[in-house]
Amino acid sequence: MFNPRLLESFVGKKILVIGDFMLDEYIEGKVERISPEAPVPVVEAKGIDIRPGGAANVVANLVSLGAFAVPLGVVGGDEDGRKLKEELKKVGVPTETLIEDPSRPTTKKTRIIASSQQLLRVDWECREEVTKEVENKILSFLLNNYEEFDGIVISDYGKGVVTRNLFKVTGKVKEKTPIFLDPKEKNFKVYKNVTTMTPNIKETFQAVGIRPETNEEAETAGKKLIEEFQLDFAVITRSEKGMSVITKSRVKHIPTRAKQVYDVTGAGDTVISTFALAFVSGADPFTAAEVANLAAGIVVGKVGTATVTLNELKEALKSAL
Numbered sequence: 001m002f003n004p005r006l007l008e009s010f011v012g013k014k015i016l017v018i019g020d021f022m023l024d025e026y027i028e029g030k031v032e033r034i035s036p037e038a039p040v041p042v043v044e045a046k047g048i049d050i051r052p053g054g055a056a057n058v059v060a061n062l063v064s065l066g067a068f069a070v071p072l073g074v075v076g077g078d079e080d081g082r083k084l085k086e087e088l089k090k091v092g093v094p095t096e097t098l099i100e101d102p103s104r105p106t107t108k109k110t111r112i113i114a115s116s117q118q119l120l121r122v123d124w125e126c127r128e129e130v131t132k133e134v135e136n137k138i139l140s141f142l143l144n145n146y147e148e149f150d151g152i153v154i155s156d157y158g159k160g161v162v163t164r165n166l167f168k169v170t171g172k173v174k175e176k177t178p179i180f181l182d183p184k185e186k187n188f189k190v191y192k193n194v195t196t197m198t199p200n201i202k203e204t205f206q207a208v209g210i211r212p213e214t215n216e217e218a219e220t221a222g223k224k225l226i227e228e229f230q231l232d233f234a235v236i237t238r239s240e241k242g243m244s245v246i247t248k249s250r251v252k253h254i255p256t257r258a259k260q261v262y263d264v265t266g267a268g269d270t271v272i273s274t275f276a277l278a279f280v281s282g283a284d285p286f287t288a289a290e291v292a293n294l295a296a297g298i299v300v301g302k303v304g305t306a307t308v309t310l311n312e313l314k315e316a317l318k319s320a321l
Contacts, residue, residue: 009281018057019155055155078100222246
């Protein structure tokens, strides 16, 4: 296990988050009857909760862990875009770098929940690539400012912000600033030249044709990821089997620390956020994965899109030692 002083180094780190910013909406209520109109439950709504989602949840996790995060992406010129900016401003996140594009909606996922069970999800989104104008603004900000950041997280949810042209400049950027990629299956054809990526089992299979069910398969898949995507090292998340970290010379398999799994929504956001912070704070990839694994074990015990605080991480570490 890692030294607790590592967590103190998170405070004040500056991270740029590029990706698909979303609003997560939860309609909560109870079910006591079936609709007479169709064989579906009737949810008596009791309230609506909104939270930052997607790349915005990465930002929220970083801030919750003591870092300063800057969001770089796109929102629509709509009410949901305004709400998302308000939610980020509440936790001290600047929103000037969120580019407004009136031609597309702000991505929103509406979940209907009853008795802590998700009954339905409705997605409001555009999955087409952003316009050249928006892409150029994103690339321009990145190239003009990347040296000011301790690390860069690319949070790809496949909604059009992460494009091929982004990876034409990542090779130059990562020479100065490490880049951490949370991938999406549809975009493996464009990824290259990042410090690391954190695919899950399904994504790893999509990327290299190997399902990392065993430790040996994870090692083989990790080495293929490094070679095919020009990574410094690979981090594979393997659900209840934990995480595998593969470098060119070493491999480590880290068992999961989750005690109770209620909801895996946003767990990948927590992993990439915590891993990036630990790494830029001086941890090696194996130690950074230990920290991220501990954080993931906390967040899956919460319902809905959630974050992990620095104090929660410290308490979990005490229990683990």
